[in-house]
Amino acid sequence: MASSVGVDDYALTRVPDHARYSWWSVAVQRFGQVSALSQFLLGATLGFGMSFWDAFLALTLGAVILEVVAIFVGIMGAREGLSTSMLARWTGFGRAGSALIGLAIAISLIGWFGIQSAVSAKGLVSLVGGLPEWGWALVFGLLVTAIVLRGFRSMAWVAYVSVPAFLVLVGWSIGVELTQHDLGALMASAPPGPQLSLLEGTTLVAGGFITGAVITPDMTRFNRTVGDVVKQTLVGITLGEYVIGLAGVLLAHAVRSADITTIVTSSVGWVGILVIVAGTLKINDWNLYSSGLGLVNFVGTVFGKKLNRGIATAVFGLIGSVLAAVGILDQFTGFLTVLGVAFPPIGGIMVAEYFIVRRWRGELEASRARGEIPASSPNWVPATLVVWLVAALVGGLVEFGLPSINSLVLAFVLYVVAGKLGLVRGVGRTSTTSALATTKTST
Numbered sequence: 001m002a003s004s005v006g007v008d009d010y011a012l013t014r015v016p017d018h019a020r021y022s023w024w025s026v027a028v029q030r031f032g033q034v035s036a037l038s039q040f041l042l043g044a045t046l047g048f049g050m051s052f053w054d055a056f057l058a059l060t061l062g063a064v065i066l067e068v069v070a071i072f073v074g075i076m077g078a079r080e081g082l083s084t085s086m087l088a089r090w091t092g093f094g095r096a097g098s099a100l101i102g103l104a105i106a107i108s109l110i111g112w113f114g115i116q117s118a119v120s121a122k123g124l125v126s127l128v129g130g131l132p133e134w135g136w137a138l139v140f141g142l143l144v145t146a147i148v149l150r151g152f153r154s155m156a157w158v159a160y161v162s163v164p165a166f167l168v169l170v171g172w173s174i175g176v177e178l179t180q181h182d183l184g185a186l187m188a189s190a191p192p193g194p195q196l197s198l199l200e201g202t203t204l205v206a207g208g209f210i211t212g213a214v215i216t217p218d219m220t221r222f223n224r225t226v227g228d229v230v231k232q233t234l235v236g237i238t239l240g241e242y243v244i245g246l247a248g249v250l251l252a253h254a255v256r257s258a259d260i261t262t263i264v265t266s267s268v269g270w271v272g273i274l275v276i277v278a279g280t281l282k283i284n285d286w287n288l289y290s291s292g293l294g295l296v297n298f299v300g301t302v303f304g305k306k307l308n309r310g311i312a313t314a315v316f317g318l319i320g321s322v323l324a325a326v327g328i329l330d331q332f333t334g335f336l337t338v339l340g341v342a343f344p345p346i347g348g349i350m351v352a353e354y355f356i357v358r359r360w361r362g363e364l365e366a367s368r369a370r371g372e373i374p375a376s377s378p379n380w381v382p383a384t385l386v387v388w389l390v391a392a393l394v395g396g397l398v399e400f401g402l403p404s405i406n407s408l409v410l411a412f413v414l415y416v417v418a419g420k421l422g423l424v425r426g427v428g429r430t431s432t433t434s435a436l437a438t439t440k441t442s443t
Contacts, residue, residue, distance in 0.1 A: 011292075019222070022228075026223055027236055029282075030232050030237070033283055039208070043247060046205070052187040056249075057202075077223075085298070089377040093384055095378065096379055097384055104294075105211065109294070110323065113320030116284045118327070124136045142317065144285055147285050152289075192257070211343050213347065214343050341406075342395075345391035346388070360377075373432055381427070382427060387415050391410040
């Protein structure tokens with residue numbers, strides 16, 4: 001019966017050429033990820049604690065970090081057609097390490113799913129009523145879950161509708177509010193809340209989408225060329241960070257609040273409902289989709305069982321909705337700060353292995369030519385786990401520089417050094433083809 005729950009969407013295999021999409025189809029979804037309601041929340045958080053130009057600089061630095069990571073790991077995904085957690089088996093982490101990544105991705109994105117649902121529920125309670133906040137969180141979670149069960153194709157159509165709708169409605173909201181203020185005065189005004197430093201602001205920006213950048217292969221495995229990856233990343237992340245992020249900064253200065261519900265609904269009333277609906281749908285589907293892929297890889301690796309992606313989606317959709325109901329939004333800033341130092345090393349290690357050390361690159365290329373995955377993978381790569389831990393600790397504890405950049409660059413450098421010294425070695429081997437021989441994929 002599990003096979004009838006949604007579509008598997010090549011969760012454990014390569015995406016074949018005939019199932020790839022045009023760059024624009026993927027780019028709309030990438031832009032939808034970055035230009036979400038949470039980006040408004042991030043912009044409002046920056047605007048509440050920073051001047052406009054300091055926030056602009058924080059967004060710029062954060063966007064550069066995100067684009068570099070997303071482009072390089074995205075190229076890997078497009079070439080190999082594999083999800084992030086599957087690709088990690090042959091890009092430095094091994095079978096068991098990839099399971100840890102899958103679990104980390106699943107947990108972090110369920111946190112994001114809860115944050116998005118909590119923002120939506122809070123707005124709908126104030127504007128519509130009828131249900132308590134936890135009730136709206138569950139309704140929204142189940143709606144998004146139903147969409148994600150149908151896979152990439154269903155999510156593409158949702159993006160075609162929700163992204164333009166969100167932009168139009170947000171443009172209206174911004175226009176109505178900002179026409180009541182002197183734009184120059186807002187850009188020159190002092191932040192209304194406790195001050196954030198440039199380091200803190202940049203870390204929030206990078207942390208706000210670093211998980212999305214690291215899991216870029218989940219999306220770019222549906223791309224046809226490397227050029228498509230570069231185009232969609234530059235367009236999606238740049239526009240998302242600046243258009244939505246800076247709008248949130250200005251509105252926080254105008255409304256003198258970091259409360260996203262107050263900001264979105266202060267001047268447009270019931271239209272705020274549509275803003276919230278569109279803004280949640282087009283990001284939460286990807287949060288849930290990638291968390292499901294991570295869980296599928298984790299269960300398959302640790303327990304040797306093939307978990308249907310639809311089942312994983314349904315379970316995590318419910319968990320994320322419950323998290324929203326119990327108040328995960330209250331931990332938003334701390335949540336982003338942790339992500340800002342824990343996830344960059346994953347991308348740094350994967351890029352270093354795939355492009356420079358290339359310990360397992362030959363296995364990927366040989367199997368790609370056959371349209372398969374490598375016949376086996378290392379169980380553990382101890383050097384990788386040490387590099388990951390050291391880089392994350394340095395990023396979190398060292399006060400010099402930007403924590404996200406520190407952890408990313410250090411992981412990259414340490415892994416390259418370990419590779420050149422011959423320390424990057426797998427411990428044990430596990431057959432992958434035998435475990436996946438009976439896997440049936442569907443479109």
